Amino acid sequence: MKSQPVKSEYRVFGHDDQPRGDQAHRQNAKALLRPVHGFSRDADRYELSERCAEEDIHGIAAVYNSHRLAAATAPRLNAPRERLSAIAQKIDELRQLIATMGDIERTMYGVAGQVKEVPRELFLRAKGDWLPRSSVEPRPDPQSKWLLQLSALGNLTRVALRIYNAKVGPDVGGRTNVHKELFNSPEYVLIRHGWDLFERFKPGEASSSETGVFHLFLQQIYEYATGNGANERGAPALLPKIKQMLKPLRKYATNLEHLKLAEELECKILDRLTNGASRKELKGLMRALEEATLMIDPDAASELRACTTRKRARSRTP
Helix, strand or coil, X not given: CCCXXXXXXXXXXXXXXXXXXXXXXXXHHHHCCCCCCCECCCCCCCECCHXXXXXXXXXXXXXXXXXXXXXXXXXXXXXXXXXHHHHHHHHHHHHHHHHCCCHHHHHHHHHHXXXXXXXXXHHHHCCHHHCCCCCCCCCCHHHCHHHHHHHXXXXXXXXXXXXXXHHCCCCCCCCCCHHHHHHXXXXXXXXXXXXXXXXXXXXXXXXXCCCCHHHHHHHHHHHHHHCCXXXXXXXXXXXXXXXXXXXXXXXXXXXXXXXHHHHXXXXXXXXXXXXXXXXXXXXXXXXXXHHHHHCCCCCHHHHHHHCCCHHHHHHCCC
């Protein structure tokens, strides 16, 4: 009986993420954005229409569902680390076994590629010709493609492990998993994307009030996404995270504006240098670029990401 491959239940994406709630919640969320008309002042000319609001609400609900379902099956932080370590170890062991085969074992592999009892297709599929050769057909072992391939795969696995360790710290307990460590909580994702949309239609109006429009807006998206009531038992408490995230969200948005202004000034300076400009004009542009650059906060993105996590709480401990 063939053994079945062991597969992890966790998938980063690819879930059935379509909204499960009634369309009425989608309409309610859209109604909380009214009036919806015209265009935003963004350079991309985002259309502030009911159609675009509906599409984006649907998209936010699907993204939230994707993260919610993924987080529910995600392993603890050490599980991928242990699997990658085990893979690297087994690759090294297999390479060592193949490299230290005796002449008889090598000869048997060679014979298997020539006798009628062994289907030629099997030998080819197994890359039998890549194995180290016996003394009958001598070939330096360093030229064996199996040994070269396993060396490369082992090195790649160790690189993948280093990348994982750089992104994911040790498991110190608590209610966390790989998905939350990499993407933060599903509720963080809901608030983050929901705020982007709300800010387009109602700039500066989001608040952390329980009865505020922003909180109600997110609750309607949650109910549209999940088909569950936002105030039912087991529903996530959005308000505490809203209170944690609003200030960092605004800071991050302001920082993006400074970055955008700096990029526009850089392009303008390059254009003036190419097409000719007075020294006075260039000096003014350079001064404006310097001021815009000083306003950029390199920590705005990391502060936003950490504002609802354990790292935030630990960082305040003296």
